[in-house]
Amino acid sequence: MASYKPTKIPVYPKLGEKVTGDTLYWKNYKTPIQIKEFGAVSNIDFSPVAPYNFAVTAFTRIHLYGPLSQEPVKTYTRFKDTAYCGRFRSDGQLLVAGCEDSVVRLFDVGGKVALRMFKGHTKAVHVTDFTSDRYQILTGSDDYTCCLWDIPNSVKLNTYQEHTDYIRCGVTSKLNRDLFVTGSYDHSLKVFDARTDKSVMTINHGHPVESLLLYPSEGLLVSAGGRYVRVWDLLKGGQPLVSLKNHHKTVTCLALSKNGQRLLSGSLDRHVKVYNTTTYKVVHNFDYPAAILSLALAPKDKSIVVGMTNSILNIKHQKPSEKAKATAGHARRRPSYRVYSHRKRYNPKLDDYLVSKPVREHLAKYDKQLKKFNVSKALDRALEAGTKARKPEITVAVIKELDRRGTLKNALAGRDEQELSQLLRFMIGNLIDARFAPVLITPAEMILDIYQSVIGQSPVVDKQLLHLQSLLERELDYQKDLLEVLGMLDTLFASSLPKMEVPCSGISTSNGLTLGESTASRPQVQVT
């Protein structure tokens, strides 16, 4: 005797993107915190030491935020004009920022007033950074020059005048105190050595360079400009490694995730894309409400901070990991003093006689009703289960099963207004889904047949029916359009295939049409 076979819920192919490890990782962030700044957020920099505050440069101010605070813990306001590029020193004690008024200011993180003011540039300074020996500052300016300054003496050490356009980005080496790279609107990247007077390497990016990034090993250099993100191998003399064109507007900022395995790029097209740094494929994508100007990741990816042109700062914090949660829960459990010998832990001995108990199989609620041939109740339970689990396939599978048993009409009939509107809501939600439409058309017709006599008695049901009608009309238009496109494609394919001469003996007609694509993936056309 076989037991009752439960309704099989088919697994439909997932529409949309595939769930990968990356998707799960990058989805594991809380809802973002949005903070309104005074102007477009041009730069964000995390302090390299705990508690990992970050400096947000926006308009004429630099705000310092704590890792969890939504209010700035400190504000630097002593700028005459728009501030640029507020950056921390590697010990987190000092902060440097450029300004539209060509003065470079150096702040103590604790103080409010600038410790040093470096004057010497003639135009706005967009690039400032500390060298890795912590005693010098690199600046790049719109006057096409970049300079090295000594902090203790606040004197200009060297000036490099090799770029032929604005210098808008630059980065210093963390391993070598003398090396730094600048990128300019003249499409070029230049690698400088402070021990020489000239650049040691020039790389052509092909577009005005907006952002630069050095890998932790400093063998690879990433540059962003135009729609491109390019990776260069510095050890091979600036050989291009890969060119990524995944944004459709200018890429403005770059960041690396915690262990350098993922590269993030933000763009004016309002997307942040995450690349795998071994395959350089996009593995994830974030959407933001406005064009992105700046992007930074906290150490260990604890938070993603994005600054946008509409002066909104968007902070996403990572959710606490499952492990942390589990340990926390474990600690909370009360200690147990009594030890029970649980039945399940009893191990039968060798010569024990085992009396097997029939295993009661667990059936879903709708299956229990189906087993008893209670068709209406089974449909009700399936509607509940489908909506609760957000899995319409459960309801669809039960409807299909009822149809197979020939009792679908009985199950649909005899419903009051509330039950009918629940059913109609489900129909509205799923009737035009290509996966369910073939099954759901039959019950939809049956509902209309059964309840046509009571149409007009309930405003709720009438409204839903009208909604359903408009949905169907729209769907028909879509299908018509799709068929047209399909027809066009067929002509294109047919004309692009080379005509083959068939060496046939029997009949002399030409080759038939061979379609080189899989129809399994072709959209199924349903005409309702």
Added chain:
Amino acid sequence: MVEHGDVRVVHKGGSKINFREPALSIDSRFLLCASGECVKVFSTSTEECLHELQGHTDLVTGVLLRPSNHLQAYSCSLDGTVRLWDFTDGIPIRTYVIGYPIHGIYASAKHEGVIFIITPMHTDTNSELFQLVAVHLPQSGEQLVEARELSAVLSNVSSNPAATAFGREGQYIVSAKPLELEVYFFKKQKSYSFYLKKDNQKGGKNTFTCITCHPTEDCIASGHEDGKIRLWRNFNHKKEYTYSTLHWHHSAVSSLRFTPEGTNLLSGGVESVLVQWRYNQESQRDFLPRLGGAITHISVSPDGALFCTSHSDNKITIIQSCVKVSAVIQGLVKGDGIRTDLMIDPRSKALVLNGKPGHLQFYSLQRDKLLFNLDIVQQEYIHESGLQQFEVVMAAFDAGGSWLATVEERKQKDAELELSLKLWAFDDRRQSFVLNTTISAPHEAQITALCFPHVSDGQTTMLVSTSRDGHFKAWQLAAPAHTEADKGLSWSCDFVGAYHSLVPERCCFSADSSLLAVSFQEVVTVWTPASWELLTTLSQPPGAIRDLCFGRLSCSKYLLAATTSKLLCCWNLLTCSLEWVTSMDVSLLRADPLSENMAAFCFEAGSTDLFVFKPCEPRPLFSHKALCSGRVTHAVFAPREVMLESCDESSQWLNSSQLFFLSPSMDLLTFITKAEEDRLMASNKQLVVSDDVAMTPFHLLLGKHQKQQQDNPQQESSQSVEPIPQPSSSAGINELLQMPAHVLPSASFLCSMFVQSLLISVKDPSASEQNKEEEEMESEKEEEDSDGEMESRISRPEHMPSGGQESVCAAPTLTKEEARKLRRLKKLDHSWMKGLLDK
């Protein structure tokens, strides 16, 4: 034409076991059921077939335990005989010749020596009228007895044996006609009839379907077309009868049975639920649901320990009285049609075809046993007539048996056709097929053919399906496009091909799988699966291609096609030209996977002929005219386990494989060579040791019995083995010891003889010991001597001398010395026999 003298068509297993109600032995150890032309005895605990009681020459229509001897059973058949069997040993005891086709048999303990049978009222015409006839079985020692004392009891009864039943202690017999219940009381010699209206108020049909009587009370239970059960009481008066109604079944009740004590009533119908009603407390019911196919018969063992139900899917379920299934005896399920072709599972070498609804059955041809059913549809089966169910319509195995592709469909109407293609992978750990991929709606119309390439290394990664929607699709085994390590391989569509919007009907891979031939009506297109290019088209109009087949081994360059315009074409693919054409109306073309041979079933003048040939020469190796009437549509070559080494040209094609086919009447038939048949016969007979012993006094004593057996044509076959010469002296002891003790004369009679025989045999003691060892084997054979026969033997000792003399003449191998001894014995013989006679 080649003569086919030594190749014969034989039935091969898979007979019906659910035709009539099975009988359970009194100790519930054995189950007897009618199966085609024989009666099968099954063990209820091991489900194995113990004996096949063979002897009837037509369909067996009933099996019944003999009420007076529970170790014997009657069986009746359409050949007009009733046979009495000792079913524990599988020995025929007696044959009663009635002379009319018998449709059912009844007996009651009260009516000693009388059986009741259902025979047609008019023997000459195939009339629909039947009568119940009482037959007095003559008391005779003969093997073949003609029963002439017939007396009609009831006329115009139903031919369905379930519609007639004996009442309490055999006092009356009840028979149900469509709308009439007739009760015949033996004592009063009177019958009463009770009528029902054709339809009741609610529109249910009142037609009787089955009937049974309470064993201890005057109560008749009747089942009806509308699912009602009526319990009739007080029916020994014409007017004052009453009945109560029970209703649970939603469609016709097909079988009813009371338990021996009468405490419970069992009923079953198309719902496949065994319902147990408490007698007098009918609101209490026990159910045993989901037994399989519709219940056709229920029977109860005389001790009430076991029930068994026969099902429409050729199955007998044995149920313990605590309503728990204890065993299932499953025959080959043939249902109403074989939708899938016959296939051979390359792993288990089992025959595979669709069986139970939504299942594929694996049937072992060697053991004639159903191995298992594979659930393809995996849905709850709703037992309701008129409901469109999912059916397995197509299945294919790959060459290594590691993949199985199945197609299931529901609803014949084109608009609402539900199709799904499932691919099953063989799981070595579970030793079963596990669902790998389900493709719902693989095509827009019915699938006409499925085909795996023949890959030798077993790594199949392709499947081709053709459909009425005008496309053929190639399915490829591959990892999903988005690489995920945890997800295994699955099948997806690789290529869709079409040709001039014609409908593809058949597809076939060449032996090395480098070519795929797809037939589009009258055109054969040849494709290369490597790049999916159309290589060539072949055609021989007019007439669409009906079947398509590539040659194998040395003939793999040939492609054969059978067309509807009665042509069999053979193309050479190297030259792309027609090699030969013959005019044959081939309905089925099959290639032997192990040789170059091909079998073509041709439909000619209402019957099917078989031609076996090699594609390289258009001359048949073997032909067989008129295999069976009608078209053969299903056939398969099954590889043999042991190769035959026949060098005869006409039977050589059977060396590596055996050809099985299904006749239109759903009989599984096969071909057997003379040599094979002899070998099978010999192996059967090894168990039966010869009785042909040399002359001894005991032989003389038993001479009558021997003679009688030799007269019996049934026994001839089992005794026709060449005699094994045995020493005469030891045979005496042998005979003595293997005789059942209760049929021997008293020990005082035998003592002197026994001692004497021992004295003589002293010279050859080793031989006697050797024979003692054989005794156990032989005793089995000798148990057929029932009391009745023994009595007759002893009561007529005067025949003995003549019988003995005959046998002496018939034994030429006696030596002089032995003859002398025998003479001495004879003298002695007469003396003690005289004494016996005087008494």
